[in-house]
């Protein structure tokens with residue numbers, strides 16, 4: 001039987017690479033996104049994936065998207081919590097609104113998606129969840145304290161859910177990408193990107209496809225005894 005995956009933030013970057021990786025591996029794919037309508041439509045046409053507009057910070061929109069997903073493809077047996085935003089700023093310049101927005105999307109967006117996908121997984125006693133954290137969530141990041149905090153929280157969520165859901169046959173893992181070539185890093189100058197590449201043992205920044213393949217692996221039967229893990233996709237960074 002064809003397996004179904006729900007990927008949040010699938011319209012661009014790492015999420016879009018996940019959409020392609022799962023589709024190529026024969027999964028039925030649904031992805032949610034916030035605003036990149038044309039790119040979502042093009043990716044849907046390219047891969048056959050179901051594209052649904054839903055802001056990860058909007059509970060009602062997420063609920064409606066999940067209902068549409070289930071109606072068209074059935075309940076997903078895998079969930080990839082990828083939707084995320086980044087922002088740079090000195091700690092003292094970040095406002096409560098900056099913190100709330102960061103946590104609403106990066107952390108609560110994942111919490112909401114898990115809450116929605118979980119009942120069907122519990123019923124099936126089977127499922128796989130992958131969160132997308134960051135190397136900055138493991139080590140901290142100067143001038144991105146709210147981003148790094150949101151990503152550290154995702155690791156805590158992943159490890160806690162792995163403990164709680166393991167007895168129900170549900171695996172929960174995390175990928176922690178290093179510096180990856182997506183629009184999220186467009187804020188960095190070419191020189192900064194070159195410096196980050198030079199600090200990376202593999203001497204380059206990574207591709208979205210390399211993260212997508214790791215996410216696919218963690219959701220696949222090949223990772224059937226892996227749960228509660230944080231897989232660094234960092235080139236050794």
Ligand code: NAP
Pocket residue numbers: 008009010011012013014015016032033034035036037054055056057082083084085086105132133134135176177178179180181182183184185
């Ligand atoms: P990206 O190129 O900026 O893409 C972000 C994706 O998330 C887009 O599809 C975007 O959709 C979606 N998104 C953003 N806010 C959303 C919201 N409120 N609701 C629903 N979807 C939303 O970023 P990326 O580099 O692919 O990052 C993907 C994930 O990897 C993020 O969680 C990021 O923190 C993490 N990560 C990235 C790197 C890196 O170096 N790039 C490193 C470590 C971790 P729309 O375009 O439709 O708004």
